Amino acid sequence: MEALRESVDLAEFTTMHCHAVASNVVDVRSVEELVEALAWAGERSLHVRVLGGGSNVVPTSDVNGLVIVMRIQERSPCVDGDVVHVRLGAGEVWHDVVEWTVSQGWGGMENMALIPGTVGAAPMQNIGAYGVEQASIFEELECYDRQERRIVKLNAEECRFGYRESIFKHEYCERMIITSVAYRLSTSPKINASYRDVSQELTAMGVAEPTIADVMNAVVSVRRRKLPDPAEIGNSGSFFKNPVVEAATAERIRADHPDAPAYPQADGRVKLAAAWLIDQCGWKGARSGDAGVHDRQALVLVNHGTASGSDILALASAIQQSVHQRFGIMLEREVNVW
Numbered sequence: 001m002e003a004l005r006e007s008v009d010l011a012e013f014t015t016m017h018c019h020a021v022a023s024n025v026v027d028v029r030s031v032e033e034l035v036e037a038l039a040w041a042g043e044r045s046l047h048v049r050v051l052g053g054g055s056n057v058v059p060t061s062d063v064n065g066l067v068i069v070m071r072i073q074e075r076s077p078c079v080d081g082d083v084v085h086v087r088l089g090a091g092e093v094w095h096d097v098v099e100w101t102v103s104q105g106w107g108g109m110e111n112m113a114l115i116p117g118t119v120g121a122a123p124m125q126n127i128g129a130y131g132v133e134q135a136s137i138f139e140e141l142e143c144y145d146r147q148e149r150r151i152v153k154l155n156a157e158e159c160r161f162g163y164r165e166s167i168f169k170h171e172y173c174e175r176m177i178i179t180s181v182a183y184r185l186s187t188s189p190k191i192n193a194s195y196r197d198v199s200q201e202l203t204a205m206g207v208a209e210p211t212i213a214d215v216m217n218a219v220v221s222v223r224r225r226k227l228p229d230p231a232e233i234g235n236s237g238s239f240f241k242n243p244v245v246e247a248a249t250a251e252r253i254r255a256d257h258p259d260a261p262a263y264p265q266a267d268g269r270v271k272l273a274a275a276w277l278i279d280q281c282g283w284k285g286a287r288s289g290d291a292g293v294h295d296r297q298a299l300v301l302v303n304h305g306t307a308s309g310s311d312i313l314a315l316a317s318a319i320q321q322s323v324h325q326r327f328g329i330m331l332e333r334e335v336n337v338w
């Protein structure tokens with residue numbers, strides 16, 4: 001294979017920037033190249049991993065196998081009245097696509113502006129931000145089934161989307177490689193600016209009746225202000241999911257801490273803020289060597305320089321234990337640990 005590289009440091013491929021060497025790395029730009037890469041690995045009995053933008057992966061050891069970097073590019077829109085069906089290659093950069101769709105006047109993605117990574121990874125954890133998840137605009141995806149050795153189409157139900165969840169984190173983990181995703185956008189979109197940070201930003205911008213471009217710009221400003229930029233300090237965004245607990249558990253916590261953020265869910269359970277729980281345990285700004293907790297956002301673990309994936313994971317475990325001890329809640333990792 002032409003594009004094959006050997007002994008590659010994954011620090012440059014992941015936003016946490018932890019050092020780990022992959023024995024082989026290859027970029028794939030088409031389904032044909034993907035199939036070729038899989039065959040190459042198969043002939044050598046090599047383990048295969050797929051990487052998009054590396055913004056949700058922390059490697060804890062060297063990867064003795066083939067890392068396939070998804071680079072398939074495609075933007076195929078089809079306008080049907082006020083509905084726009086857009087098929088996107090898995091290697092498209094998510095935020096570039098958001099900017100492009102907004103510039104076309106197609107609404108649906110604007111609240112998810114500036115989420116790092118690729119289109120192909122978006123269904124994996126059903127990305128979402130500021131009141132919108134990709135599931136709300138999802139139509140279908142195509143993926144390569146490594147077991148059946150063919151491309152299959154999956155609809156939303158088959159993907160089993162949930163809060164930062166999908167079938168790709170479970171039964172289809174490592175079996176399916178997403179090659180394209182189709183979304184349904186609208187030329188007469190419903191604006192969703194109800195999220196407090198977004199509405200406050202729009203007010204500060206002097207916008208009373210926001211367009212999708214205004215919402216995107218507001219989201220970008222809020223995110224730039226609140227989240228650390230991986231180009232400046234290694235991080236993978238939220239390290240843990242917000243825990244969804246039984247109502248009685250939330251009531252117990254709020255009895256002692258009336259200020260604890262709590263969001264009732266449709267099924268009667270309550271979503272708590274992992275950042276608040278971590279902050280209460282005194283972790284905000286904490287540091288263990290070069291592994292640390294961000295000083296403004298307790299949900300974000302950071303690499304101050306030379307932290308290894310194992311250092312980050314050790315810090316994450318210590319946080320999980322202390323939150324469990326204090327509140328009886330075990331935080332679940334959002335980040336994929338390799």
Ligand SMILES: Cc1cc2nc3c(=O)[nH]c(=O)nc-3n(C[C@H](O)[C@H](O)[C@H](O)COP(=O)(O)OP(=O)(O)OC[C@H]3O[C@@H](n4cnc5c(N)ncnc54)[C@H](O)[C@@H]3O)c2cc1C
Nearest residue numbers: 052053054055056057116117118120121127128178236237
């Ligand atoms: C600063 C920052 C802010 C963030 N904010 C948000 C946020 O607001 N909301 C949110 O939901 N997430 C957020 N994230 C997490 C991250 O951006 C998303 O999870 C994103 O979808 C990851 O995309 P990626 O291409 O970088 O995936 P990678 O990190 O490369 O991969 C993630 C996982 O998906 C798998 N994968 C990647 N591509 C494919 C494919 N084509 N087929 C099958 N499996 C694949 C990988 O094997 C891996 O297990 C943030 C991350 C950072 C660093």
